[in-house]
Amino acid sequence: MAFYLQKQGHEVGLMDIDICGPSIPKIMGMEGEQLHQTSLGWEPVYVEDNLAVVSIGFLLNEPNQAIIWRGPKKNTMIKQFLKDVYWNKLDYLVIDTPPGTSDEHLSIVQYLKQTQPEGAIIVTTPQEISLLDVRKEITFCKKVGLPVLGVIENMSIFICPKCKTETKIFPPTTGGAIKMCQEMEVPYLGSIPLDPLIARSCDQGKCYVTEFPNSLASQAYNKIFKDLINKIQPQDPKSQ
Known part of the structure; x- marks a missing residue:
């Protein structure tokens, strides 16, 4: 971000x-x-x-x-x-x-x-073991008066780079982030597919979105951040 x-x-x-x-x-x-x-x-x-x-x-x-x-x-x-x-x-x-x-x-x-x-952005993965902790984090934010800007579901699916088959590596046994957000009344910001190149970019200290701008994960990142920044009414750097 x-x-x-x-x-x-x-x-x-x-x-x-x-x-x-x-x-x-x-x-x-x-x-x-x-x-x-x-x-x-x-x-x-x-x-x-x-x-x-x-x-x-x-x-x-x-x-x-x-x-x-x-x-x-x-x-x-x-x-x-x-x-x-x-x-x-x-x-x-x-x-x-x-x-x-x-x-x-x-x-x-x-x-x-x-x-x-402005608030907190919370990241989860689809499986219940992750959602258990995220529910506590959302409850924490509500108790201390920190707005929850939304939840991002990371590693939602894996798309094979060769055959393009979609696989849910971490199947959402309880409905995943979307259902949890509905239950806890917080915004769902979107999902990021699992891409090994994200981990490689982090290891190399490079910006994944810059290195692979046309990937599905980069498109998801850009859409999530664009929608999020529009929501919190960013300042226009050209007007400063």
């Missing part, structure tokens, strides 16, 4: 608050980069001129270093990312969180409460 917004000309910040498992530096192709202290605060790492990234992964001495922190220390780091990083002027701040409803989620909701964030 950060790449999509950036390519639309917006000033975008991407904040990785998966403190114990930061994967954003790898996905964005920025492994080995470091945050630098300036007179204005921490300088984020820039993937593009209008896409700034902050992650604890940029503070580690080496990529396999384990982060063994309890809640209070995680909370302090998240607060520093918000207050001590010189983000400059942003149109959007996209925050990547770990799965579940842990300290990171509660902290970011509390710290951003006064700013009235």
Whole structure:
């Protein structure tokens, strides 16, 4: 989503608050980069001129270093990312969180409460074992007053690149994301097919949609993000 917004000309910040498992530096192709202290605060790492990234992964001495922190220390780091990083002027701040409803989620909701964030985008896969956790995440959002912008169903189907046969690798035994969204009264944003090239792009630190713009998954990504941004009434970068 950060790449999509950036390519639309917006000033975008991407904040990785998966403190114990930061994967954003790898996905964005920025492994080995470091945050630098300036007179204005921490300088984020820039993937593009209008896409700034902050992650604890940029503070580690080496990529396999384990982060063994309890809640209070995680909370302090998240607060520093918000207050001590010189983000400059942003149109959007996209925050990547770990799965579940842990300290990171509660902290970011509390710290951003006064700013009235647009809401949360929740990602699931079709099988019930995933939906069990997602229902809890939706309930969490409702309890803390965070709007749920919608749910995306990832790995919905696999389309054979040779014969084009569609296969449901993870069959939705209880109706999948669509039925869950209906039951919990939250928007269903769409589905993303399973494509091994997505994983390869992440491993290589490349934007999948840029690398494979004509793929079915890229078309699904673009439609979901376009509809979503229209829903939250984005600012027009040309008018700023």
